[in-house]
Amino acid sequence: MADAKGLGASAYFGVGAPGYPTFPGLAPLLPLPAAAGAVGTDGCDDPDVSPLDRHFMGFAISLAAAVEGQTAPNPNVGCVLVRDGRIVGIGAHLRTGEPHAEVHALRMAGEAARGATCYVTLEPCSHWGRTPPCAVALRDAGVRRVVVALRDPNPLVAGEGLRILREAGVEVQEGVCAQAARRVHAAYLTRVERGRPWVTVKVAMTLDGKIATRTGESRTITGGEALRAVHYLRLRHDAVLVGANTVRRDNPRLTVRLGGEGQEIGKLRVVLSRSLDLPADADLFRDGLAPALVATGTEGDREAERRLGDLRVEVVRLPAEDAEGEVDIPALLALLAERGVNALLVEGGGETIARFVSRRLVDRFVVFVAPRLLGGREAPGWLAGEGVAALAEGLPLEWEGTARFGADFVFVGRPTSQDG
Numbered sequence: 001m002a003d004a005k006g007l008g009a010s011a012y013f014g015v016g017a018p019g020y021p022t023f024p025g026l027a028p029l030l031p032l033p034a035a036a037g038a039v040g041t042d043g044c045d046d047p048d049v050s051p052l053d054r055h056f057m058g059f060a061i062s063l064a065a066a067v068e069g070q071t072a073p074n075p076n077v078g079c080v081l082v083r084d085g086r087i088v089g090i091g092a093h094l095r096t097g098e099p100h101a102e103v104h105a106l107r108m109a110g111e112a113a114r115g116a117t118c119y120v121t122l123e124p125c126s127h128w129g130r131t132p133p134c135a136v137a138l139r140d141a142g143v144r145r146v147v148v149a150l151r152d153p154n155p156l157v158a159g160e161g162l163r164i165l166r167e168a169g170v171e172v173q174e175g176v177c178a179q180a181a182r183r184v185h186a187a188y189l190t191r192v193e194r195g196r197p198w199v200t201v202k203v204a205m206t207l208d209g210k211i212a213t214r215t216g217e218s219r220t221i222t223g224g225e226a227l228r229a230v231h232y233l234r235l236r237h238d239a240v241l242v243g244a245n246t247v248r249r250d251n252p253r254l255t256v257r258l259g260g261e262g263q264e265i266g267k268l269r270v271v272l273s274r275s276l277d278l279p280a281d282a283d284l285f286r287d288g289l290a291p292a293l294v295a296t297g298t299e300g301d302r303e304a305e306r307r308l309g310d311l312r313v314e315v316v317r318l319p320a321e322d323a324e325g326e327v328d329i330p331a332l333l334a335l336l337a338e339r340g341v342n343a344l345l346v347e348g349g350g351e352t353i354a355r356f357v358s359r360r361l362v363d364r365f366v367v368f369v370a371p372r373l374l375g376g377r378e379a380p381g382w383l384a385g386e387g388v389a390a391l392a393e394g395l396p397l398e399w400e401g402t403a404r405f406g407a408d409f410v411f412v413g414r415p416t417s418q419d420g
């Protein structure tokens, strides 16, 4: 049973969340206190917000959650239009370059938008592109009231959308279910506010903390249900990153495999390698399902770079962090943010994860624990690197939640403080 309390970890993965039985695919997307009878509103307990506003904003947040991982670099916005207590239009932004959530909802509502209330997870945009900004579209459609969860920190918007609406006499209410919306928009907000993607580290380990045997075998540490949860996680990220040893030893595809035959979904695959000594026949370089990018420092072998180029694998040389030519992780994250990656999933191994942890550049840890012991002083754990000398230097975490997937457990935690 998934834990329904707090931020049930199932919220992140797509399985077993309570309170949403009719949409097993959506359920998981948010932690839903079933008893509340509302969708997507965990963290929305402001007494000044009416239950009805909470209910409809919760639905908008659920729509936003449903499109997590497919709108980058844009935000995954959800929108609900309500007239006389009935939903008359719904929408989500589906992909960069396509209509915004409000436009989908307005098109569905048609004339019914006049006098309606619009619930939207992020401030309507205010900049003119090929189409008028959403704030103008809502105003021109005669929407009477706009309820917004969060202001858009994008400098192109940043309060301007709300100003356009208020000046037109539209009633605007901000900050409704802001905490829940901040969670669903965490990746976009992190990229815009910090100039780097939201970083999740995912690990599958045995109860004795091992991610592989002493001979390097690691592929099926956890069972099928946990594995499925990992694929949901990938689905909800824009890029997946591993270290070179993981490519050499495991030949991972790093794709989303939740559908049937031929329905594999590719996300940008990123490999970190100082040497560029990588197997040219690795699946992720050859399957053509999504681009692969290899990030190297100053020491990467030029000949190997050419060979990878022949496979249409992009090799990016980034500033080196040290004399060894290791990639500076903040520089890599800045590059990924520039390329529009909102959410990055780091899947190991231990040396790679250590680089992110030591720079305090992880937003969330998702650690699956299998009921198995491997032992062995040579068998790797999930966090390598130098480690710290004193307990006080360790990275303090707080729990977000826990859940069970078949025989395995997952623990989700986040750093209590961040300087990244």
Ligand SMILES: NC(=O)c1ccc[n+]([C@@H]2O[C@H](COP(=O)([O-])OP(=O)(O)OC[C@H]3O[C@@H](n4cnc5c(N)ncnc54)[C@H](OP(=O)(O)O)[C@@H]3O)[C@@H](O)[C@H]2O)c1
Pocket: 202, 203, 204, 205, 210, 211, 212, 216, 217, 218, 219, 221, 242, 243, 244, 245, 246, 247, 249, 250, 272, 273, 274, 275, 276, 277, 295, 296, 297, 325, 326, 327, 328, 329, 347, 348, 349, 350, 351, 352, 353, 355, 380, 384
């Ligand atoms: N159970 C799990 O969840 C899980 C997940 C992933 C991996 N694994 C296991 O973990 C083991 C591999 O872990 P590992 O710690 O040995 O290796 P790893 O983290 O996969 O790869 C380490 C390598 O990545 C490159 N690298 C890392 N940080 C870099 C940086 N900042 N700049 C440039 N290159 C960088 C270097 O490549 P070069 O050597 O090319 O310079 C380094 O040697 C394997 O046995 C694998 O099966 C388990």
